[in-house]
Amino acid sequence: MTFSDRLDQAIAQKGSPALVGLDPFLDRIPTEFAAVHDPGASRAEQAASMGDFLCAVIDVISDRVAAVKPQSAFFEVLGHDGVAQWERVVGHARDAGLLVIGDVKRGDIGSTAAAYATAFLTGTPKTDPRTLCDAVTVNPLLGHDSITPFLEACRESDTGIYILVRTSNPGGEQFQTKGNPTLTNQIADAVVAWGEELIGSCGLSSVGAVVGATHPTELKALRERMPRTPLLLPGYGAQGAGAEDVVAGFLPGGRGVLVNSSRGILYPARDPKTPWRDATSQALDQMRADLAATGAC
Amino acid sequence: MTFSDRLDQAIAQKGSPALVGLDPFLDRIPTEFAAVHDPGASRAEQAASMGDFLCAVIDVISDRVAAVKPQSAFFEVLGHDGVAQWERVVGHARDAGLLVIGDVKRGDIGSTAAAYATAFLTGTPKTDPRTLCDAVTVNPLLGHDSITPFLEACRESDTGIYILVRTSNPGGEQFQTKGNPTLTNQIADAVVAWGEELIGSCGLSSVGAVVGATHPTELKALRERMPRTPLLLPGYGAQGAGAEDVVAGFLPGGRGVLVNSSRGILYPARDPKTPWRDATSQALDQMRADLAATGAC
Numbered sequence: 396m397t398f399s400d401r402l403d404q405a406i407a408q409k410g411s412p413a414l415v416g417l418d419p420f421l422d423r424i425p426t427e428f429a430a431v432h433d434p435g436a437s438r439a440e441q442a443a444s445m446g447d448f449l450c451a452v453i454d455v456i457s458d459r460v461a462a463v464k465p466q467s468a469f470f471e472v473l474g475h476d477g478v479a480q481w482e483r484v485v486g487h488a489r490d491a492g493l494l495v496i497g498d499v500k501r502g503d504i505g506s507t508a509a510a511y512a513t514a515f516l517t518g519t520p521k522t523d524p525r526t527l528c529d530a531v532t533v534n535p536l537l538g539h540d541s542i543t544p545f546l547e548a549c550r551e552s553d554t555g556i557y558i559l560v561r562t563s564n565p566g567g568e569q570f571q572t573k574g575n576p577t578l579t580n581q582i583a584d585a586v587v588a589w590g591e592e593l594i595g596s597c598g599l600s601s602v603g604a605v606v607g608a609t610h611p612t613e614l615k616a617l618r619e620r621m622p623r624t625p626l627l628l629p630g631y632g633a634q635g636a637g638a639e640d641v642v643a644g645f646l647p648g649g650r651g652v653l654v655n656s657s658r659g660i661l662y663p664a665r666d667p668k669t670p671w672r673d674a675t676s677q678a679l680d681q682m683r684a685d686l687a688a689t690g691a692c
Numbered sequence: 693m694t695f696s697d698r699l700d701q702a703i704a705q706k707g708s709p710a711l712v713g714l715d716p717f718l719d720r721i722p723t724e725f726a727a728v729h730d731p732g733a734s735r736a737e738q739a740a741s742m743g744d745f746l747c748a749v750i751d752v753i754s755d756r757v758a759a760v761k762p763q764s765a766f767f768e769v770l771g772h773d774g775v776a777q778w779e780r781v782v783g784h785a786r787d788a789g790l791l792v793i794g795d796v797k798r799g800d801i802g803s804t805a806a807a808y809a810t811a812f813l814t815g816t817p818k819t820d821p822r823t824l825c826d827a828v829t830v831n832p833l834l835g836h837d838s839i840t841p842f843l844e845a846c847r848e849s850d851t852g853i854y855i856l857v858r859t860s861n862p863g864g865e866q867f868q869t870k871g872n873p874t875l876t877n878q879i880a881d882a883v884v885a886w887g888e889e890l891i892g893s894c895g896l897s898s899v900g901a902v903v904g905a906t907h908p909t910e911l912k913a914l915r916e917r918m919p920r921t922p923l924l925l926p927g928y929g930a931q932g933a934g935a936e937d938v939v940a941g942f943l944p945g946g947r948g949v950l951v952n953s954s955r956g957i958l959y960p961a962r963d964p965k966t967p968w969r970d971a972t973s974q975a976l977d978q979m980r981a982d983l984a985a986t987g988a989c
Contacts, residue, residue, distance in 0.1 A: 418803075418804070420803075421816075434817065436818075437818070438816075438818040438819070441818060466800075466804060466807075468798070468800060468804045468805075468807035468808045468811065469804075469807050471775075471807070471808065471811040471812075472807050472810050472811045472816060473816070473818070474775065474776075474779055474811070474819065474823065475772045475773075475775040475776035475778075475779060476772075478768075478771065478772040478775045479771075479772035481772070482771055482772060500798070500799060500800055500831075501765070501797070502797060502831060503763075503765060503797055504859065504860065504861040504926075504931075505861060505863075506715075506717075507715070507763060507765045507766075508765075510763075510765035510766050510768070510769050511765045511768065513769050514765065514768040514769045514771070515768075519718075519735075519769060519770070520731065521733075521734070521735040521738060521770070522735070522771065526771065534797075534799060534831050534833055535833075535867070536831055536832075536833045536856060536859070536867060536868070537856075537859050537861055537863055537864055538859075538861070538862075538863025538864055538865065538866030538867055538868070539863040539866055540861050540862055540863035541861065541863055542863075559833060559834075562801065562833075562834050562835075563801065564801040564802060564834055564835070564837050564838065565835075565837055566802075566834055566835025566836040566837035566838055566839075567834055567835055568835065569835030569836055569882070570832070570833060570835055570875060570878055570879065571833070571835070573871060573875075573878060574870060574871035574872075574875070575871075578867060578870075578871070578875060581867055581870060582867065585866070629801075634801075
């Protein structure tokens with residue numbers, strides 16, 4: 396089964412397009428993960444405690460989300476100890492039946508892009524396949540030969556990529572909205588072309604696009620421009636977008652979209668007496684309910 | 693001392709703008725690093741053997757180059773075992789008196805970019821400072837708030853960044869040369885603006901630019917557009933550019949440029965009877981001589 400088919404099925408089964416981003420900001424991890432906050436702990440102990448937290452988050456949410464999106468930067472802060480926890484967390488999520496979208500935003504010349512595709516999607520003979528991602532985010536600045544190795548990896552291993560088309564952050568407009576056609580529209584057209592040979596039986600491609608939920612008007616136009624492209628919409632929650640902002644991304648039947656919230660689920664505002672698991676679980680229920688209330692999914 | 697000052701001094705001291713890229717393609721590493729090629733070796737053993745090779749390369753070249761540029765993708769192929777070797781190799785290069793430019797091409801929204809800047813430039817209280825880079829390559833697609841955390845890190849730790857302005861690969865033209873001004877020129881102007889507050893006593897900024905040596909005409913125009921920007925020129929050697937192609941990048945006195953060769957130094961064509969160390973050493977001497985013969989440096 397292609398990535399797009401697996402994802403489409405998982406979203407239908409879990410009944411929600413909610414995607415939880417695993418962004419382990421160390422200073423926001425609950426205090427019960429003591430080694431994270433202990434100046435006397437080693438880096439390996441700190442990383443393991445961070446991994447304990449993320450695995451516990453996965454256990455809280457896995458019955459209600461199709462996928463998780465670990466963010467590589469927060470693991471790399473702890474060096475190879477952090478990357479070891481990346482592998483553990485990815486494996487834990489896959490064992491829990493979740494799809495894993497590695498938010499790595501890699502992009503490089505062909506031979507190097509091939510190495511990144513191996514690192515995250517296909518593995519070497521010595522890679523534990525449980526530690527590989529189902530999809531990764533990719534930066535397209537370097538153009539077609541930086542994407543081709545990922546497309547080959549997608550074909551080889553039934554995985555997917557999400558290409559940055561319009562990012563959620565304020566600075567995204569500096570380059571992305573300039574030009575005629577805009578850089579964003581140029582990338583969107585390339586995403587459609589790159590994805591044509593990777594369309595699954597669900598009708599969607601395994602080549603997706605990242606479009607910030609913080610730009611609802613652009614989202615509508617980009618959905619029309621990329622009608623068979625799975626969208627990953629960051630920016631929900633802590634970055635300011637709400638459920639109504641993502642409506643334009645959905646295809647009929649509520650398909651073709653993942654809406655990401657990271658900080659809003661991992662670190663919800665809570666009364667100190669409320670256990671973090673309860674607060675996280677309630678935040679996810681609220682997100683699912685808010686999205687469902689739009690009627691779009 | 694700012695990164696730009698340290699680099700300017702190191703280039704003058706070593707007498708060459710040659711930069712060696714550490715791209716450990718596993719199948720090209722000399723056979724004497726047996727665990728790299730042993731199907732029975734563990735991933736950790738394979739990674740350690742790769743690290744042995746790179747440290748040996750550093751020992752061969754460190755008297756004749758100012759800096760090395762490890763490429764993160766080839767380490768990440770071996771997961772956390774590879775990243776542990778990244779830390780070892782970076783430390784070995786720094787101990788050998790070299791500047792280390794981490795070719796990581798990261799780029800993400802502000803809070804995530806801050807994590808990457810911590811991971812590679814400033815570290816956490818638990819980071820061994822020997823494992824941090826003097827500079828990293830950065831992808832600017834996400835705009836100003838994806839760059840700001842790196843600028844802050846540069847100020848805080850006297851480090852630098854090289855922003856992708858015009859990449860060396862064939863696909864680079866797909867987006868970079870489009871628009872009026874072109875995306876490349878938009879980025880170049882932003883590089884100048886971002887670098888203004890990080891100009892060292894040598895007159896150069898610690899905010900540099902990556903410009904492919906494979907585009908000599910564009911290089912000339914970009915040097916005029918970015919007169920105080922250190923340039924990192926990939927594409928020399930295996931990617932097709934020669935010494936004459938990089939001439940336009942130099943400032944008076946042969947300053948402001950690093951010319952990168954990776955595969956051409958690490959895996960030079962050689963007679964099987966020639967030890968790899970000799971072949972690598974000769975390839976570096978040839979590169980230095982070819983660059984010097986231009987009279988530009």
